[in-house]
Amino acid sequence: MTGNASQPRSLCIDPLNPCAPIGAMYAAFGVHGGLPLSHGASGCCRFQRMELAKHFQKTVHVPSTLLRDRAAMFGGELEVVEAVENVFRLYDPEVLVISTTCLSETIGDDMGGIADRLEVPKNKSVVWVSTPGYAGSQLAGYGATVAALIRQLGGSASSVAATSSAPAAASARRLCLLPGWLNPCDVDVAVGYAEAFFDEVTVLPDARGVFDCKTPDDPSCYAPGGTPRTEIERVSQCSCGLALGYEATAESACALREVAPAATVAELPLPLGITATDRMIAALVDLSGREAPSWIVRERKQVIDCLMQVADQLYGKRILVCCDADQAAAAASFAVDAGMVPSCIAVGDTTAGFEDRLRSEVALPKDCAVLTGVDRQTVEEHVASNPVALVLGDTRNKRLAAREGVALVRIGFPVVDRPLSYTEPIAGYRGALALLRRIACALVDAGERGMAPEDLSISRYF
Numbered sequence: 001m002t003g004n005a006s007q008p009r010s011l012c013i014d015p016l017n018p019c020a021p022i023g024a025m026y027a028a029f030g031v032h033g034g035l036p037l038s039h040g041a042s043g044c045c046r047f048q049r050m051e052l053a054k055h056f057q058k059t060v061h062v063p064s065t066l067l068r069d070r071a072a073m074f075g076g077e078l079e080v081v082e083a084v085e086n087v088f089r090l091y092d093p094e095v096l097v098i099s100t101t102c103l104s105e106t107i108g109d110d111m112g113g114i115a116d117r118l119e120v121p122k123n124k125s126v127v128w129v130s131t132p133g134y135a136g137s138q139l140a141g142y143g144a145t146v147a148a149l150i151r152q153l154g155g156s157a158s159s160v161a162a163t164s165s166a167p168a169a170a171s172a173r174r175l176c177l178l179p180g181w182l183n184p185c186d187v188d189v190a191v192g193y194a195e196a197f198f199d200e201v202t203v204l205p206d207a208r209g210v211f212d213c214k215t216p217d218d219p220s221c222y223a224p225g226g227t228p229r230t231e232i233e234r235v236s237q238c239s240c241g242l243a244l245g246y247e248a249t250a251e252s253a254c255a256l257r258e259v260a261p262a263a264t265v266a267e268l269p270l271p272l273g274i275t276a277t278d279r280m281i282a283a284l285v286d287l288s289g290r291e292a293p294s295w296i297v298r299e300r301k302q303v304i305d306c307l308m309q310v311a312d313q314l315y316g317k318r319i320l321v322c323c324d325a326d327q328a329a330a331a332a333s334f335a336v337d338a339g340m341v342p343s344c345i346a347v348g349d350t351t352a353g354f355e356d357r358l359r360s361e362v363a364l365p366k367d368c369a370v371l372t373g374v375d376r377q378t379v380e381e382h383v384a385s386n387p388v389a390l391v392l393g394d395t396r397n398k399r400l401a402a403r404e405g406v407a408l409v410r411i412g413f414p415v416v417d418r419p420l421s422y423t424e425p426i427a428g429y430r431g432a433l434a435l436l437r438r439i440a441c442a443l444v445d446a447g448e449r450g451m452a453p454e455d456l457s458i459s460r461y462f
Contacts, residue, residue: 027207034095390406395418
């Protein structure tokens, strides 16, 4: 069983992905002094920022243009102008990212024209992006926003001119890393690998120091992290680019090629698991011309050794992977590395060719179902007739796993029912080791569930 549900319904019961504007918000916060402005009704903005707030367990401030009935009739330009003026006066962001929602897209506001007519304070920037909530997942909104940042800030005439006049040696060791949708701790892992090969690394966007630190009490103060605007303006000077996660970075990788046509840009899946991390390290070796340092080699040896220790517990276990498309593809690769058997890969909205790309890159069994664009009820119906031993996915798989009586190992977005889950990396070799331990422990816990106290083994023979 592949592709969409064989019996489509006239309604969606619990979609598998959040909407695009949430991705726009996350990307905007990854800019230093960056602030998203939601162009739509207040309810949309509240819901979207709460998804981020619950995942990262902290306060998230996002202003809105507060569209009402009048705007639905005559357009929302007046609301945008007023909101932009108020936001710069009250919050003074370095970069204001205006993202659309269902209502403003349905109205048909000309955001490009509106943005051109805005009065922007000196040394400040406004970037706009189209992110209708009814088209694409949070990955699509994230990718569109990063692409807009590159095109509207990094593609300026001044930056292109600087590229053409800069000596070749000045940019020979500069990498632009597009990390895709990852938690800050996982971004840190990817950056650590990149900095082992390149003298300068521009990370866009950079969620480190934004969502993994205390939110400033004053809304006009900003967290210390994020990509500086000057770094975004210099992306055209990068000699290389590395994009992680096809769904979240395909458009931004295209934008990087546009503003830096001489750059070599590699596109890879998220570095989750041994094989995917191997591909990232190999790409960094090729792009930089440098050998992998010894500490990376040691990390790889350690995770392989640990995998052999738990191989008997994991081998042949059938699993369901249900999260966003990039995480799902990477998790499926990880499962195959560990000797588990993906029974079903279920994702929400994806770009065309997701299944073909997945099957070409991951050695999935022929009977593995790849369900795209489906809802959670479809997934539950499939699992009911195709039992699994484990679920890999976000918190919303909790009830499914409970109904089937199997373990749930939480990855992806959102994870909102386990404290500090966003602080534990799963990327890279050390992240693979952490995820390996979580899966092995979850299977042991599931096996002991319901046993009488006197039957519980105190130790396990290795």
